[in-house]
Every structure is written in structure tokens, then in C-alpha cells.
Amino acid sequence: MTDELEPGWAPLDPTRDPERWESxxxxxxxxxxxxxxxxxxxxxxxxxxxxxxxxxAAAAVVSALAIGALVAGxxxxxxxxxxxxxxxxxxxxxxxxxxxxxxxxxxxxxxxLLVAMEERxx
Amino acid sequence: xxxxxxxxxxxxxxxxxxxxxxxVRRHLRPAYAVALARTGSPHDAEDVCQDAFIAALERLxxxxxxxxxxxxxxxxVRNRSLNLLRxxxxxxxxxIDEALARGGGPNPERDAERAALRDDLLTALAALDExxxxxxxxxxxxxxxxxxxxxxxxxxxxxxxxxLHEARKALRERLAARYGKETHG
Numbered sequence: 018m019t020d021e022l023e024p025g026w027a028p029l030d031p032t033r034d035p036e037r038w039e040s041x042x043x044x045x046x047x048x049x050x051x052x053x054x055x056x057x058x059x060x061x062x063x064x065x066x067x068x069x070x071x072x073x074a075a076a077a078v079v080s081a082l083a084i085g086a087l088v089a090g091x092x093x094x095x096x097x098x099x100x101x102x103x104x105x106x107x108x109x110x111x112x113x114x115x116x117x118x119x120x121x122x123x124x125x126x127x128x129x130l131l132v133a134m135e136e137r138x139x
Numbered sequence: 140x141x142x143x144x145x146x147x148x149x150x151x152x153x154x155x156x157x158x159x160x161x162x163v164r165r166h167l168r169p170a171y172a173v174a175l176a177r178t179g180s181p182h183d184a185e186d187v188c189q190d191a192f193i194a195a196l197e198r199l200x201x202x203x204x205x206x207x208x209x210x211x212x213x214x215x216v217r218n219r220s221l222n223l224l225r226x227x228x229x230x231x232x233x234x235i236d237e238a239l240a241r242g243g244g245p246n247p248e249r250d251a252e253r254a255a256l257r258d259d260l261l262t263a264l265a266a267l268d269e270x271x272x273x274x275x276x277x278x279x280x281x282x283x284x285x286x287x288x289x290x291x292x293x294x295x296x297x298x299x300x301x302x303l304h305e306a307r308k309a310l311r312e313r314l315a316a317r318y319g320k321e322t323h324g
Contacts, residue, residue, distance in 0.1 A: 026260070026279050026280045027256075028254075028256040028257035028260055029175065029181075029260055029261075029280055031181070032168070033253075041167070041188065042164065042167065044189050045167075045188070045189050045192045045193065046160055048193050049156075049159055049163075049196050050156070053151070053156050054154060056151070056153060056154035057154025057155075058154070
């Protein structure tokens with residue numbers, strides 16, 4: 018396209034003077050250096066991100082261990098403590114004497130049966 | 140360093156000097172053309188480019204679409220050029236003797252001729268409006284295609300062609316008197 022115009026555009030080509038052109042590039046890069054250094058240095062958000070991830074992972078591990086210990090420890094305690102143990106008869110809502118008869122294999126008298134039925138109907 | 144503008148922007152935001160320098164080398168010429176079109180002075184155009192690249196770097200994290208880095212940069216160049224002209228109010232053209240003193244090369248005659256040619260071109264360009272100067276420099280000096288200019292300047296391709304046609308006609312008329320050769324394009 019330069020042949021369409023005399024004297025041509027070459028005099029306006031900034032790279033015709035390579036030294037000056039490089040000097041312009043260097044000038045920009047010198048002024049850019051501190052800004053780029055700032056981008057390279059980790060900021061508060063980077064520190065936080067670096068800290069949060071392992072902290073969350075550690076918290077998850079601790080939680081998992083704690084829940085495991087609670088489940089295992091709690092189950093053992095319940096088994097060893099008769100006061101907190103709940104029998105099948107109690108869970109099904111049978112009157113206490115009936116549960117006792119079943120567990121001991123004792124045959125109740127008619128009178129005991131009537132008393133137990135009265136208690137259940139209350 | 141090769142790579143898309145998107146990649147280079149990403150790397151520059153991580154503080155990689157080489158990535159930002161690649162962006163500078165890739166886009167300095169069009170930035171210079173736009174600055175020259177707006178300020179009319181090579182010296183001012185260089186200053187504007189320096190300021191624009193630094194401003195772009197400072198605001199790089201706010202660039203929504205890194206693929207549009209060039210269009211974004213050229214907008215900064217335009218604004219900086221406008222601010223410079225506003226602050227000066229009167230455009231100060233670099234004197235020819237200053238350019239010669241700086242050149243100081245082994246061939247002062249050639250340098251003088253070059254400076255005179257440049258001065259004639261700048262004077263002829265100054266008669267155009269800003270848009271036509273920008274379109275002309277991006278097309279004829281930077282070698283951008285009509286579609287590229289249309290994309291970067293946000294105007295239809297036909298409008299780019301029209302501006303270019305009118306600009307060339309005006310430039311030929313102005314320069315023909317001095318160089319005695321009117322070409323038809």
C-alpha cells in the first residue's frame with residue numbers, strides 16, 4: 018500500500034530506528050518491573066488460600082477420628098452399663114412382669130396375668 | 140514467548156516478566172500507530188505508549204476478556220492521548236533539529252531527509268480527522284486488514300474502507316504538490 022502514496026509511510030515506521038525502539042520497550046519494562054514483582058509476591062489472599070486448604074483437611078481428619086472414637090467408646094459404655102441398656106420387651110412396650118417371665122422362663126399365675134393386663138390397659 | 144494474549148495476560152498476572160514483555164512487543168506497534176494518529180507527534184506517541192502499557196498492567200486484573208487485550212489497550216492509548224492533548228492544549232511538534240541532534244548518525248544528510256519526509260507526512264496527516272488518521276496508520280503502516288481495523292475500532296468494514304479511501308485522497312492531494320506525483324489508488 019505504501020506505493021500508493023508518495024513519499025511512502027516508511028518515515029513513520031517506528032522500528033526504522035531499532036535502537037530507539039528497543040529503548041522504548043526497555044522503558045516500559047523498567048516501569049513495569051515493580052508492578053510485576055507485586056504480582057509475583059503472594060498477597061494476603063494467597064496466604065489465606067494456602068493456609069485454609071490444609072487446615073480444612075486437618076479438621077476433616079480430626080473430625081473423622083473423633084466421631085470414630087465416640088461411636089466405638091459410646092457403644093462399649095452402653096453395653097457395660099445395665100441402667101442404660103434397653104431390653105427388647107421394653108422396646109416393644111410389653112409390661113415389665115411379662116418381660117421378666119419371658120427372660121426367666123417362669124409361668125405366671127392367673128392372678129399375675131390379670132394384674133399385668135390391668136396395668137397395660139391403664 | 141509465544142502464546143495467546145489470554146495466556147500471556149494470565150502469566151503476566153503471576154508476575155512473569157517475559158509474558159508481559161511479549162505483550163509489549165506484540166502490541167507496541169499498533170499502540171504507537173494509534174497514539175501517533177491521536178497526538179501527531181512521534182515523541183508524544185512514545186510517551187503515551189509507555190504510560191498506556193503501565194496503566195494496562197496496573198489494571199490487568201480487571202480485564203474481563205483477555206482475548207480482547209489489544210482492543211482494550213488501544214482504548215487506553217486513545218484516552219491517554221486525549222488527556223495529553225487536553226493537558227497541553229497546544230500540540231508541541233518535536234522540532235526537526237531536535238530529531239537530528241538525537242539521531243546524530245554517520246549520515247546526517249539521510250537523517251535530515253528522513254526527518255523532513257516524516258514531518259511532511261505528519262503535517263498531511265494532521266489535516267485528517269482522528270478516525271481517518273488512525274485507520275490510515277493501522278492499515279498502511281501497520282498492515283492491518285480492513286476486517287481487523289473494523290473489529291478493533293468497532294465500526295463496519297465498509298466504513299473502514301470509506302475512511303481509508305477519503306484519507307488517501309486527501310493525503311495525495313496534500314503531498315502531490317510537494318512530491319510532484321499524484322498517484323491514483
